[in-house]
Amino acid sequence: MNWLTNFIRPGLRSLVGEQKEVPDNLWQKCPSCENMLFHSELKAAHSVCYHCGHHLKIGVMERLALLFDDGKYEKFPLPNVPADPLKFKDKKKYADRMRDSQNKTKEKDALVIAKGTIGGQDAVVAAFNFDFMGGSMGTAVGEGIVRAAEKAVKHKAALIIIPASGGARMQEGALSLMQMPRTTIAVNMVKAENLPYIVLLTNPTTGGVSASFAMLGDIHLAEPGTTIGFAGRRVIEETVREKLPEDFQTAEYLVDHGMVDAVVARKDQNAEIGKILTLLMDTSQEYVREEKPRKNGKNGNGGKGKKQKGDKKSSNVTRLSIKKGKQKKAKTRTQPEQEQQEQQPKRKSASG
Amino acid sequence: MSQLDFEKPILELESKISELRNVEGDSKVNIAEEITRMQNKVERLLNQTYSKLSPAQKVQVARHQNRPHYVDYVERMIDDYTPLAGDRNFAEDYALPGGLGRFRGQSVVIMGQERGHDTESRLHHNFGMARPEGYRKAQRLMKMADHFQIPIVTLVDTAGAYPGMGAEERGQAEAIAKSIETCLNVGVPIISIILGEGGSGGAIAIATADRVYMLEHSIYSVISPEGCASILWRSADHANEAAAALKLTAQDLYQHKIIDGIIKEPIGGAHRGKKETIDLVANQIEKALKELSPWTPEKIKKERAEKYLAIGRA
Ligand SMILES: [Zn+2]
Numbered sequence: 001m002n003w004l005t006n007f008i009r010p011g012l013r014s015l016v017g018e019q020k021e022v023p024d025n026l027w028q029k030c031p032s033c034e035n036m037l038f039h040s041e042l043k044a045a046h047s048v049c050y051h052c053g054h055h056l057k058i059g060v061m062e063r064l065a066l067l068f069d070d071g072k073y074e075k076f077p078l079p080n081v082p083a084d085p086l087k088f089k090d091k092k093k094y095a096d097r098m099r100d101s102q103n104k105t106k107e108k109d110a111l112v113i114a115k116g117t118i119g120g121q122d123a124v125v126a127a128f129n130f131d132f133m134g135g136s137m138g139t140a141v142g143e144g145i146v147r148a149a150e151k152a153v154k155h156k157a158a159l160i161i162i163p164a165s166g167g168a169r170m171q172e173g174a175l176s177l178m179q180m181p182r183t184t185i186a187v188n189m190v191k192a193e194n195l196p197y198i199v200l201l202t203n204p205t206t207g208g209v210s211a212s213f214a215m216l217g218d219i220h221l222a223e224p225g226t227t228i229g230f231a232g233r234r235v236i237e238e239t240v241r242e243k244l245p246e247d248f249q250t251a252e253y254l255v256d257h258g259m260v261d262a263v264v265a266r267k268d269q270n271a272e273i274g275k276i277l278t279l280l281m282d283t284s285q286e287y288v289r290e291e292k293p294r295k296n297g298k299n300g301n302g303g304k305g306k307k308q309k310g311d312k313k314s315s316n317v318t319r320l321s322i323k324k325g326k327q328k329k330a331k332t333r334t335q336p337e338q339e340q341q342e343q344q345p346k347r348k349s350a351s352g
Numbered sequence: 353m354s355q356l357d358f359e360k361p362i363l364e365l366e367s368k369i370s371e372l373r374n375v376e377g378d379s380k381v382n383i384a385e386e387i388t389r390m391q392n393k394v395e396r397l398l399n400q401t402y403s404k405l406s407p408a409q410k411v412q413v414a415r416h417q418n419r420p421h422y423v424d425y426v427e428r429m430i431d432d433y434t435p436l437a438g439d440r441n442f443a444e445d446y447a448l449p450g451g452l453g454r455f456r457g458q459s460v461v462i463m464g465q466e467r468g469h470d471t472e473s474r475l476h477h478n479f480g481m482a483r484p485e486g487y488r489k490a491q492r493l494m495k496m497a498d499h500f501q502i503p504i505v506t507l508v509d510t511a512g513a514y515p516g517m518g519a520e521e522r523g524q525a526e527a528i529a530k531s532i533e534t535c536l537n538v539g540v541p542i543i544s545i546i547l548g549e550g551g552s553g554g555a556i557a558i559a560t561a562d563r564v565y566m567l568e569h570s571i572y573s574v575i576s577p578e579g580c581a582s583i584l585w586r587s588a589d590h591a592n593e594a595a596a597a598l599k600l601t602a603q604d605l606y607q608h609k610i611i612d613g614i615i616k617e618p619i620g621g622a623h624r625g626k627k628e629t630i631d632l633v634a635n636q637i638e639k640a641l642k643e644l645s646p647w648t649p650e651k652i653k654k655e656r657a658e659k660y661l662a663i664g665r666a
Pocket of ligand 1: 030031032033034035049050051052053054
């Protein structure tokens with residue numbers, strides 16, 4: 001076996017843009033630690049470098065399988081929208097770029113909508129497909145996010161959006177810019193129903209995508225090393241004419257600057273999001289807000305909420321019980337370790 | 353910068369006219385006739401030129417430094433203007449001034465980007481490119497308008513949000529996102545006018561409105577033609593082609609039902625008639641406010657959301 005050819009060939013392969021069906025006996029280099037990565041082992045590690053933990057790109061379908069409980073989910077088609085509204089053409093026709101991406105990904109556009117459970121809680125996920133024109137957001141993607149939000153509201157499920165996008169799709173001009181308010185309206189529909197809206201930021205999340213729904217989550221989680229920002233690094237360097245820090249616009253940098261709640265490794269995302277959703281949606285607790293009962297909210301054990309839906313009280317009493325609830329929360333917060341331990345088995349039994 | 357290449361024959365005629373005006377002596381009568389003749393020609397040329405500007409030429413006109421700016425509009429159409437400063441968190445942003453005032457008798461909250469008119473003021477206003485503080489102040493002022501049930505007027509004129517290190521550190525993306533969200537959630541009318549350049553996220557942050565109008569030769573785009581060309585054509589030299597492909601003119605946006613109307617500019621563009629332009633804009637704002645003022649906060653929010661959801665669907 002010639003290690004040299006095996007080493008060079010993947011490089012050539014990526015140059016010609018063909019990455020499918022890589023034989024298991026091939027290596028690739030980790031872009032971070034530069035160690036060699038065996039493809040079969042890398043796949044088993046869900047494209048996370050098993051030397052340094054660097055998160056490489058992962059296909060959107062693999063990501064969904066990893067995120068939902070037991071890898072089970074129902075996929076929904078993207079809504080139909082007018083194609084190529086501007087009849088855009090640069091060196092290549094937008095219509096041709098679309099056809100190429102559709103052939104490559106077997107998808108209609110750069111978003112996949114799916115429904116399933118995470119940590120036992122109902123969740124609708126809208127995940128960007130970076131392989132489809134860099135995950136850029138045009139009318140179809142925006143409309144897909146609106147559809148995902150409507151599904152979340154309909155099923156009283158949480159909405160999880162996973163951006164992986166360079167920003168707006170230039171080939172749709174100002175129509176793609178309009179997806180910023182349109183997707184904001186979408187996530188606000190979910191918020192208005194008191195359902196959780198969580199953003200899982202993956203590489204990259206920039207431009208018009210970062211400056212709309214992606215920064216409006218109840219909770220922002222990010223994959224390690226993800227680039228998150230509004231303006232591109234090169235544009236900023238050209239404007240300010242100074243070298244930017246190495247970790248500028250990384251997920252970790254955004255945690256430090258207060259824009260992201262936590263960095264979560266790929267393998268922990270199901271458990272972490274499941275835990276959060278259970279904390280937010282569990283109706284089996286003593287205090288449950290009564291005005292908007294979350295019908296499908298389940299606790300990790302699949303138990304029913306103690307409070308009855310029909311349990312009507314005067315507004316005065318409700319207000320009292322809110323106070324009581326807050327006090328209770330504050331108490332448990334003083335014992336975070338204990339709380340976590342209690343939460344752990346619940347989650348496991350839920351995700352089976 | 354202040355001279356547009358396609359206006360060259362017009363500018364030459366105009367300078368000849370002013371030369372003739374300075375001529376003294378017996379031939380005054382003949383000269384007066386000649387001046388009238390040339391002025392007619394100028395008007396004809398302006399009409400011809402400005403009725404068929406290419407998208408790339410519109411980009412030039414939209415960025416013309418003599419177009420009326422935020423400060424000009426405020427001065428001419430707002431009484432009792434009371435500038436309000438700061439996001440109550442970090443700083444004041446002079447790129448996005450705003451405040452309270454009275455528009456034709458009606459209290460309004462008004463805000464918009466100001467590019468500045470000379471080197472010093474351009475630096476002071478950061479060329480109209482706002483930082484997160486600007487968008488957070490915008491949110492503050494919009495919420496205040498909502499609280500006191502005062503309509504909001506936004507005047508958009510920016511190349512885009514400022515791409516700087518500090519702006520990123522302080523959350524430019526979040527500030528713009530929240531500004532859009534605030535626009536959508538206030539229960540008072542928002543009227544937005546694109547004065548010159550509507551540059552991407554930095555523009556839509558304050559232009560998510562019940563009624564959006566563009567001046568006849570203004571532009572509104574997801575990316576600058578230069579930026580688009582350097583990405584898709586791999587060279588900014590193709591900016592003119594990109595300007596055409598992006599469909600960024602007021603006429604394009606109206607055709608795609610993204611904006612609600614176009615405000616006609618005086619012959620030869622807003623830079624040839626500042627006062628006239630401002631008055632035409634003010635008339636449109638007044639008309640829109642009259643139309644929206646009977647609406648309840650619930651209706652305003654609902655119609656606004658439905659309007660944006662309908663964009664691009666058919
Ligand atoms: Zn590595």
